[in-house]
Amino acid sequence: MTSTDPEAAPLPAVRPNPFDPPEDLAELRENSPVSRLAYPDGHIGWLVTSHALVRAVLADPRFSARADLNHSPVLQSGLAAQLRPAPPGIFTRMDPPDHTRYRHLLTGQFTVRRMRALTSRIEEITAEHLDAMERQGPPVDLVEAFAMPIPALVICELLGVPAGDRESFQRQSAAMMRLDVSPEEMVAAYTAMHEFMRGLVAAKRARPGDDMLSGLTSADLTDEELTNIGFVLLGAGFETTGNMLALGTFALLTHPGALAVLREDPGRADQAVEELLRYLSVIPASNRTALEDVELDGHVIRAGETVTVSIPAANRDPRHFADPDTLDLLRPTGGHVAFGHGIHQCLGQQLARVEMRVGYPALFGRFPTLRLAVAPEDVPLRTDMLIYGVHRLPVTWDRA
Template sequence: MTTSLPDAAPLPNTRSPECPFDPPAELAGLREKHPVSPMAFPDGHVGWLVTTHALVRAVLSDPRFSARAELLHFPVPGPTATAKPRPAPPGIFTQTDPPEHTRYRHLLTGQFTVRRMRGLTERVQEIASDHLDAMERHGPPVDLMRSFALPIPSLVICELLGVPYSDRESFQEHSTALMRLDNSPQEMFAAYNALRDFMGKLVLAKRAKPTDDLLSGLTTSGLTDEELTNIGFTLLGAGHETTANMLSLGAFALLRHPDQLAVLRADPGGIDQAVEELLRYLSIIPCTVRVALEDVELGGQTIKAGQTVTLSVPAANRDPQRFADPDSLDLRRSASGHVAFGHGIHQCIGQQLARVEMRVGYAALFERFPTLRLAVAPEEVPLRDDMLIYGVHSLPVTWDATLRDGDV
């Protein structure tokens, strides 16, 4: 391995328009030659970028690396990238360490058991079927993002948390504003405060009159109103943004890989494996970050205490040392071990719910519309290059409309 390190550079984030599903090309070169390389952060901090699967998992499972918000430097240019780091508000469990993180995680784990999430399958199927019915009544073309990919996880997380679905347009608008990298700090904070105010009022309503939902269930757990508000805020945002973009970008990828779509259609029972491969291949979360609490040797480099380490999820999931022919979409491969949901104690708590929504969503969509195809040229699909979570802003699709039994 080359010993001389490259100069610190920003996180690569430019994707090739010829293949919108591939990570930035520079990541592969760094992974091969400098798996732990100096990285320049927007606020001037010089930290590190980690690009191999083994080292990303090592950092995520090492207690010498912290997730605490007040210690981290933000790796992507954005509205608050140069702001001084501050402690996470109470309840934002994703940006805490044990024992605080353990307390929150223990309370939430019981709400997101594999059994409970799989028990939601029938309800997710109903929701998916309703939206496919609406698409069919509308007729082609439609925007798959707005008609199918976004409503399904939004409605599911609303029902799970006890959020009135009638408020979805408002929270989706504010949630999108939080993800935009080109918004001003004022616009971002306005969206943040609007979502917190909305969730705060909902928490008070649940305390006064509990219903059969996750948020109501947590009102007796000893959490403060502020903690409940921030937990609800976190789950609401994470519960629809990521899955919506996986459903839409995954559909785009399958339509652009007809051989793999044929594999899925020929073997519907392979949907679980297909979902894992799409998660690996697409890796819509560009990175996660940790900070060294002490000097740590990693991949031949010394990470100094206080330095922020950026972990490239797409680079790790395309690592040829872990996945054979990693740049190919192969629904027959076993993609177990990917880090699309993270790894270690902070691994995504809602991952089983996301899997249910993707399994149901992909299967139902391509069964209902066997002639589904893009309604525009592939290069005309607007990509979310300007967002924290990668995906598409819209996905225009069409199909050969036919009358169903009973239609007039």
């Protein structure tokens, strides 16, 4: 619906510190876990903030992920309108049966076994970047030297993207994540990435290699579908992980007790990664729209109303996590919704986990005296981006 509603408010956005969600989310979760939400385009929908209800919405087929039905809780450029409805292959913004067909084709490419088989290559790429950091010497920007290039190179190799094109697509992808660029800049970035992927698809069809994109050329997919699938995988394959590596390092450097746990027992990396995913929740929200009237926690969500589920609020819900505002690397793993839930749960979550399980221990193992090179309050935060994190993370260490 589009109207005025005195109870509706915009999505809370002001953070009390770099690691905690906006304080208003906790108050809403406690007092009104299903509340009215005012969207920038005038739509009045709903905000869901409890862990149980977030999972319920994401698992309920009566709520749609379709791009042409959903409203965004943050102001975006004109590109979103151009992608409504979602073009063929943009499976993340589709419902079954279209979503099911694409997902089935891709699930076999992202098995736990295949991602674990990539571990040795991820270890090599990580070591190469740590070597380069060591040669350069402190201080360095960890985002530029470590956090972003590692997952970017991994997804390049997985998809068969020439490594020389990494910096270009990283730059275009970052532009598409910004909330403050002009519509013209957004469209230009999207067009450049799309045309690059279209050319790559043509090259893979002509001369397939031993990579995921080449493998998909044998499926029953049009060039447009394959181009858009590659576009989704390329962007999603490094932005979230890169921001987790950087923001997670920032969190560990400012929480010495948690860092001590990881330093003393690098074997806890699996547990540490799950806790950092829960604690930091770099993806702030996910949207669904009711296909029919749905009752949720005593409220009737009318057909056509968008529901925004808050990932950070769900992951800090004290009804599900004991002492949720504490970064506790000894906490039992599981239960967080950092990768979403239901049929749209992140396809590449196992790859992201491997990259972080390798990255954090390797970084702190190589540089035992690693520390911030600036005051914590001087680290620039990505509050102007669709995915949260830090723009830069200046760090230093003692030379051997």
